[in-house]
Amino acid sequence: MVLPVNYNGMGGMRKNIPFESLEVFTIENVKEGSKWLWVHCLALYIITLSACALLYFEYKSITNLRLLHIIGSPPNPSHFTILVRSIPWSSEESYCETVKKFFSYYHASTYLSHQMIYKSGKVQKLKDDAEHICKVIRDASLEKTCKPSFTKCCCYGAPTFSFKKISTETGSTHGRTCNNDLHLDTGKKECPAAFVFFKSRYAALTAAQVLQTSNPMLWVTDVAPEPHDVYWSNICIPYRQLWIRKIATLVASVAFMLVFLIPVTFVQGLTQLDKLQKMFPFLTGILKEKFVNQVVTGYLPSVILVLFLCAVPPVMILLSSVEGSISRSERKKSACFKVLYFTIWNVFFVNVFTGSVISQLLVFSSVTDLPAQLAKAVPLQATFFTTYILSSGWASLAVEVMQIFPLLCNLFQRFILRLKEDALDGSLSFPYHTEVPRILLFGFLGFTCAILAPLMLPFLLIYFFIAYLVYRNQIINVYITKYDSGGQYWPIVHNTTVFSLLFSQLIALGVFGLKRSSVTSGFTIPLLIGTLLFHQYCRQRFLPVFRNNSAQILIDLDRRDEHCGRVEEIYEHLCSAYNQSSLMPHSTSQAKCVSLHEDKDSSPSSSEDMEKGNEKEINQKDRPRPVQRSLSLSSDKSVLGVKQ
Numbered sequence: 001m002v003l004p005v006n007y008n009g010m011g012g013m014r015k016n017i018p019f020e021s022l023e024v025f026t027i028e029n030v031k032e033g034s035k036w037l038w039v040h041c042l043a044l045y046i047i048t049l050s051a052c053a054l055l056y057f058e059y060k061s062i063t064n065l066r067l068l069h070i071i072g073s074p075p076n077p078s079h080f081t082i083l084v085r086s087i088p089w090s091s092e093e094s095y096c097e098t099v100k101k102f103f104s105y106y107h108a109s110t111y112l113s114h115q116m117i118y119k120s121g122k123v124q125k126l127k128d129d130a131e132h133i134c135k136v137i138r139d140a141s142l143e144k145t146c147k148p149s150f151t152k153c154c155c156y157g158a159p160t161f162s163f164k165k166i167s168t169e170t171g172s173t174h175g176r177t178c179n180n181d182l183h184l185d186t187g188k189k190e191c192p193a194a195f196v197f198f199k200s201r202y203a204a205l206t207a208a209q210v211l212q213t214s215n216p217m218l219w220v221t222d223v224a225p226e227p228h229d230v231y232w233s234n235i236c237i238p239y240r241q242l243w244i245r246k247i248a249t250l251v252a253s254v255a256f257m258l259v260f261l262i263p264v265t266f267v268q269g270l271t272q273l274d275k276l277q278k279m280f281p282f283l284t285g286i287l288k289e290k291f292v293n294q295v296v297t298g299y300l301p302s303v304i305l306v307l308f309l310c311a312v313p314p315v316m317i318l319l320s321s322v323e324g325s326i327s328r329s330e331r332k333k334s335a336c337f338k339v340l341y342f343t344i345w346n347v348f349f350v351n352v353f354t355g356s357v358i359s360q361l362l363v364f365s366s367v368t369d370l371p372a373q374l375a376k377a378v379p380l381q382a383t384f385f386t387t388y389i390l391s392s393g394w395a396s397l398a399v400e401v402m403q404i405f406p407l408l409c410n411l412f413q414r415f416i417l418r419l420k421e422d423a424l425d426g427s428l429s430f431p432y433h434t435e436v437p438r439i440l441l442f443g444f445l446g447f448t449c450a451i452l453a454p455l456m457l458p459f460l461l462i463y464f465f466i467a468y469l470v471y472r473n474q475i476i477n478v479y480i481t482k483y484d485s486g487g488q489y490w491p492i493v494h495n496t497t498v499f500s501l502l503f504s505q506l507i508a509l510g511v512f513g514l515k516r517s518s519v520t521s522g523f524t525i526p527l528l529i530g531t532l533l534f535h536q537y538c539r540q541r542f543l544p545v546f547r548n549n550s551a552q553i554l555i556d557l558d559r560r561d562e563h564c565g566r567v568e569e570i571y572e573h574l575c576s577a578y579n580q581s582s583l584m585p586h587s588t589s590q591a592k593c594v595s596l597h598e599d600k601d602s603s604p605s606s607s608e609d610m611e612k613g614n615e616k617e618i619n620q621k622d623r624p625r626p627v628q629r630s631l632s633l634s635s636d637k638s639v640l641g642v643k644q
Contacts, residue, residue, distance in 0.1 A: 041520040052531065066545060071557065075573070079204060080197055096116050114196040117191045118580060217240060225326060237324050260346055316339050376514065389456065394462075502532070
């Protein structure tokens with residue numbers, strides 16, 4: 001609908017359509033004051049209303065799927081578990097005893113048990129191995145220097161075995177010392193963090209959301225991630241460092257984004273042939289050839305940009321690890337945010353402003369004229385964005401199907417290292433932080449250029465169709481799902497799509513202003529307001545379901561589980577679900593503090609002592625009836641409020 005209007009915007013008939021430039025099919029070709037701008041405004045309304053309707057029904061569908069996932073899945077240990085960090089240190093007792101006494105006193109009726117977290121990982125394993133080797137060397141040196149003496153006594157001439165007896169006694173003493181050292185070493189390896197298990201889902205949810213003490217920096221509680229989703233190396237990070245780490249990663253991300261302006265500016269310099277000839281005069285003769293000109297100014301810039309962008313996801317996943325995420329899904333989600341912002345900024349905004357006649361300083365000095373400046377700059381970059389879709393979109397799907405990096409790793413291990421086992425076997429998970437930002441970037445380009453450069457849309461439609469087939473096959477047949485995030489990435493998709501709609505409307509407002517069409521500009525403003533209201537409604541209606549589990553569902557599940565007789569099974573599974581040595585490949589074998597809640601008679605202590613971890617054990621109530629979930633379709637519908 002918009003493409004013929006853009007092509008015939010200046011009037012007159014064109015004969016050689018295949019030889020026309022792509023700029024002829026953009027809105028830049030429509031003359032000022034044209035009555036055909038109503039077509040663009042109508043197309044903008046159709047796109048916005050269709051997108052909002054699809055977003056609403058999709059948000060509603062995924063929300064119901066998330067609720068059904070919570071109800072229909074097997075008992076999830078994370079629903080009964082919370083993560084406690086910043087446990088106060090006590091010189092009189094270990095962290096394990098402190099946690100047990102605190103929750104036995106303040107959560108007496110719901111506390112079940114807890115499991116301490118220990119320092120582990122590759123670095124800790126190297127330290128433990130080094131300490132073990134030092135002890136072995138020290139014991140060997142003692143045995144070598146302290147051998148029993150068989151020399152004759154000067155008085156009686158008989159051999160003496162007194163030293164041999166002393167060495168035996170010291171050996172037994174050394175054995176007792178080793179046992180004590182083992183206990184002390186285990187105490188030293190304890191982190192001020194623990195997984196605390198509760199008798200019901202609702203009790204765990206309540207304990208995770210309330211403030212435990214008057215000092216918010218102590219006894220910090222969060223909902224525990226799934227056992228295979230735990231990022232063990234970050235749990236032992238002191239809670240007081242987290243805000244510093246977040247600020248540091250934010251500064252590092254911004255600095256990396258600014259440094260990346262250098263290759264992007266270089267890439268855009270390739271698209272402007274006149275500037276390239278001035279910078280490199282010796283290339284003037286080569287660049288005059290038609291084939292070289294088309295390759296250098298058309299396909300080469302997007303290929304170079306794609307190669308530079310390959311370094312972005314590893315850097316962002318590293319920054320997200322330093323940030324202190326307690327789960328692998330949270331780390332990937334944080335990296336997904338960073339990669340998304342990075343790609344939209346560098347691929348779109350930086351390319352638009354460096355590839356046009358508008359100076360970056362002029363843009364930032366006159367922010368009020370930003371819509372008009374974008375309206376001038378975006379249509380000029382239609383050729384670059386089209387080639388970027390081909391080089392980054394279509395080519396990435398081919399690379400995804402071939403799995404080049406795992407293939408090269410497999411060949412290197414088999415033929416160079418002569419290893420029969422595949423090191424990547426069982427560890428290949430879907431790269432959300434790489435693929436989700438790429439798809440959302442192409443959606444952003446599609447909405448932004450829908451009425452400005454509609455010739456780009458067929459390439460995007462082909463990409464999304466092939467991407468659906470490719471990613472569906474990869475998720476089902478290639479990648480291994482170790483944990484389920486429960487649709488946590490959909491709010492990112494929704495927010496980015498709404499931002500794309502608002503941005504396209506803002507650019508359309510600037511275009512209509514440049515084309516001297518005040519009426520179409522006036523009709524665009526209600527569209528902006530309506531999109532904002534729609535976004536706010538979705539945030540209030542659906543987003544809280546993705547942030548927290550509802551008390552209604554958890555209580556109904558707990559009450560339903562009381563009539564089932566498999567409660568002990570759940571409790572036994574809780575004690576072994578977060579086994580650090582089995583879930584971590586580099587954890588060291590050590591004594592574990594897995595404390596069960598037992599009823600003991602002792603005098604209660606003050607809240608101040610309890611906060612410091614110096615309290616005594618108190619009386620406990622009897623353990624309530626165990627709970628276990630029963631699954632039925634009718635009960636699931638009643639929880640969701642669906643009519644039967």
